[in-house]
Amino acid sequence: MNTVALAFDLGGTELRGALVERSGGVIARVSAPTLAGAGSEAVIGQIITLADKLLKQHPQAKVVGIGMCAPGPLDPKAGIVIGPPTLAGWHNVPLIDILSRQFGLPVRLENDANAAALGEWRFGAGRGTGSLVFVTVSTGIGGGVVADGHIYHGRRGLAAEIGHMTITGEGDRCFCGAIGCFEAVASGTALGRRATRLTAPGDGSLLRRLAKDGDISARHVVEAARTGDATACRLVEAEARWLGIGFTNLLHLYSPDLIVMGGGLANGFDLLAPGIRATVEERAMPAYRDVPIVPAELGDRAGLVGAASLILWEGEPGTALAMVQNDETRSGAGGQDEPALAPRA
Template identity: 30%
Template sequence: MYILGYDVGGTKISAVIGDEKGKILKKVYRRTTKEYGKSGITSELIEMGEELIKTSGIKEIYKIGIIFAGPVDAENGIIISSPNIIGLKNYNITKELENHFNVKVYLQNDASASTIAEKLYGSAKNLSNFVYITLSTGIGGGIFINNKLYKGAHGMAGELGHMVIMPNGPVCGCGRRGCLEAIAGGRGIARRVIENISAVKNSTIFSDMNPADIDAKKIFAAKKAGDMFAQLIVEETIYYLAVGIVNIINILDPEAIIIGGGISMEGDDLFRPLKLAVQEEMKSMKRPVKILKALKNGADLACIAITEYKEQMLQ
């Protein structure tokens, strides 16, 4: 039984064909156009889906999953608002695809969907209580409590990046000051370098770099190359992340924290010091909480996972 999945993000849209066991057969990409609007995004998704079905050599699809970078009403298949694509506010994106492909279509926020993928296909298979954190341009996440995705009273649980770590710190995109995302998300890490570069003279790499070209990946690379300024920024970032993670641990007492997103690709350069920092930050509240790396292809599997999870919940 083949499943068609879409990942609608701020910079790209991907579509995959996979099965319920999490095997991905084929994948295509398109660059996101901010001016799609309702008809434009719908036409793009239909075209990508038809292309995949044809080139994969399959006869039919069983269901469709869409993950979206923004707040959604998953129960009703509605995009509540769209930070990256104009004109999608309160849009029922599932209805048109259901009419075209004649199968059930499921919608979920991308961070929540990745959390579900970890439960079905990743290191959370045997866990009942865990938290997933995505470290990318921003910071998001999802929470499983007693084997169920925790949605909250308004379906917006898991906004982990918007806990305040530094009162009166930098302004976050949400409007508050000192959120974890504003300090330790990819954009926040780069901002801390750009704002301090003129005051710090011992950087051997960033002093001659165009500020617009500085990002989290380059900062971690500079740290590996021995740049003292980059090392300071990375160490600060890990401390802020540890503070946020320990806050989550103290509130929810999970079995594990699973970390994904682009910054997680730094591997041991992130995870080794982060685990030590979390242990140190827990002080007298220590407990055996694992810090685990997320699936490498979590976004692809998330499209598939939301369809399987939803049907399991309906049984």
């Protein structure tokens, strides 16, 4: 068996673990609902339990380290989870120290959006590009940037907080307190909210029927738009425009080779793409207009394989990133639970 990394993606809802090969292949996966309200010790106990489960499934695995991602803010260099809003009782938890003592293995920590950006760059939609901005659009909007051969960290690892970039003076107040955050107008939550306001329980609209007369979610809007429902199509159009405005800013600010859109709303990427593209063509300066905007390829594996690659591919934090060579992604993918990632067309 090739060497593998233990990988964990700690979310506010779900804790996922995997054994990941150097090729990006996931050879085993486990998960559990995160004990998000129970404090850090309980969740670290869950990580240990899941690790045991994975290692029992693959007792011959040559595990060389643990790659871990968690919600920000966190300090990737110090290995400290600072205090994510979705995890109660986590304040400055030295996760790298704790896990490396527990397992006697090297541990690397990265915030979830950065890890997903790295995963998509090495093994997914961004393979072969020099740089990318990964944008996850779901309940909120998060991002990660791989550029000039580095994950763009900035001070305390806090760069690419793109959900709280102001792009307008209108709309609902963001949970952060400001008006006009990208997240407040363009997240899946914002889209669902707009749909809910445009309709009323019992009005017979497709949107409300899909939502069983409750609040409408972004998923319902995408589903209704797929059938050609006029209200849903208008909502998708407005959503695409907000995304296009935000993405244009990302082009001007980071000048990536590629923007990769992930998160729940990426399920509607095909519907959103024409509107996003039209807005970018209208608003971006000419030199930025030809940058591809593509959907993520790795789904919920992106964070896991990105985190694993910190162990399997990286030198010390801060050194330039190693890029996957094509022959390496093609090899070593036989006989796994999950197929290895196909080489790029």
